[in-house]
Amino acid sequence: MSKGFGAAEFLFLLEGLKWTLLLSAVAFAGGGVFGLLVALGRTAPYAAVRRAMAGYIAVFQGTPLLMQLFVAYYGLALLGLKLPAWVAVAIGFTLNASAFLGDIWRGAIEAVPRGQDEAASALGLHYGQRMRDIVLPQAFRIAQPATVGYLVQLIKGTSLAAIVGFIELARAGQIVSNQIFEPILVFGVVGAIYFCLCWPLSLLSARLEAKFAAATR
């Protein structure tokens, strides 16, 4: 039933792209929120909290994402949590992204000079205010290139969701390719779609970097 690469095949790829985008967005949003908590915990004034967060980061950075997705997908089901597949996978990606973003932002928070926090303390600002108004805005600027770099990795990494049966962009490409026997063409298109997603992000990041640099120089 080989019929070449037509509109139907392209739509099938776009259907896969939808999942890639959705998983990336959920993982980045979830990873953003929980990663921030991880970063704050990792730099908290309490040793126990710091150690717990260091352990979390070590586990999720030190094991394959693939394995984490398996655990999220099958493990949660074994625990009796009946979740839709995409929710389970999104949880897996979120946990992983939290560890990586948390570690990136931890480093950035620590890179903000101590004097900034001290000056804010001397002015009477509390921890939350110091973080929100002084430390985090500077930390995010420092972390911005690494954060976008991670986001790009994440978008490409969602292809691992195929392992638990997800038909995201890469898997959709594989299916189409198997149908029409034109792997070079199909994966060329798939690659181009990934590129169109990731390249603008890198460009935007470079633009922002230049803008921040200009504003503070």
Added chain:
Amino acid sequence: MSHAQGEAPLIHMEGVEKWYGAFQALTNINLSVRRGEKIVLCGPSGSGKSTLIRCINHLEGYQKGRIVVDGTVLSNSMKAIDAVRSEVGMVFQSFNLFPHLTILQNCTLAPMRVRKADRATAEATARRYLDRVRILDQADKYPAQLSGGQQQRVAIARALCMEPKVMLFDEPTSALDPEMVKEVLDTMVGLAADGMTMICVTHEMGFARQVADRVIFMAKGEIIEEAAPETFFSAPQHQRTREFLGQILQGH
């Protein structure tokens, strides 16, 4: 020098001791500062000058003794620390302006967050103090666009925007190119003339002579000597003070 007789001191330190781990940074510090008084604190590097003034607004905790600021006993409680910090302004050697905020925003942030001032009021106050340190025309720039001397004057204005009762200066001119030292010192002299209570860690002995009511000399975490500037410079009592003055005056 004007102060009501018998009035409680604005800052009172009594038997204050501070350790960093096993290292004792402050030993038996006793110091009272009256309202409107100007103190210059000097001493060799590592003698504990920064540590002493940083204890006053609890940037550093202390382990023994008592610190009372404007009637508030400085403990580890948030409430006491807040009360003290809202009366005490601080200026750092490295300015520590917030680089991502404009000069005006640097000055309005704390009044809005801590004093809950509305933006218009905070900006009016900020403009008044920026004008006073002669830097109002730079209000919309970012710190990195200003010279060191200008940045330090902004830092002074930022602290003044909280309308503190006392100002702490930790070597405010040490990081400045020589030609910018004067503009900052002039600002401080003006502040002193307006009656601000000040504790200044500085090795600017000209400033000490001109402004200080008392010069305090520290070494190895202790207050070794204190005297009015005339006496301090012309007839230092202790050998260590003489050695220190010898070095300082040689360097200038």
